[in-house]
Amino acid sequence: MGRSNTYQSSLVxxxxxxxxxxxFSSIPKPPMETEIFxxxxxxxxxxxxxxxFGVSTWKTYEGxxxxxxxxxxxTETMYILEGKVKVTVEGHEGSFEIGGxxxxxxxKGMKVTWDIIEPVKKHYHLEKENKD
Numbered sequence: 001m002g003r004s005n006t007y008q009s010s011l012v013x014x015x016x017x018x019x020x021x022x023x024f025s026s027i028p029k030p031p032m033e034t035e036i037f038x039x040x041x042x043x044x045x046x047x048x049x050x051x052x053f054g055v056s057t058w059k060t061y062e063g064x065x066x067x068x069x070x071x072x073x074x075t076e077t078m079y080i081l082e083g084k085v086k087v088t089v090e091g092h093e094g095s096f097e098i099g100g101x102x103x104x105x106x107x108k109g110m111k112v113t114w115d116i117i118e119p120v121k122k123h124y125h126l127e128k129e130n131k132d
Contacts, residue, residue: 058123075127083120
């Protein structure tokens, strides 16, 4: 009888640990926000944030793999629905990638090289200047 209790006890700890792992791994992680070379990137923002911005009402853009220079004449906020883009910012070493599920803000006046790696589809919004 003592041997049976020892065997059962030795199973309790691993089963408990597995249960705790499953519980914590299923909890949604908070969205990750970063800034690279002055570009703000919010990975997988919650739907409530997208609704708050009115993303579904923004204009859309679709592009096939290509590479070209781009100047942001206005601050542009974009939500990438699908695809992948490698971005190189003028005056900075290196590059970074943005893709499906990213909410990204490029500041006015920024010059980049836009390298579409996978066909991209995005919603975008251009900030309007206030004229007095």
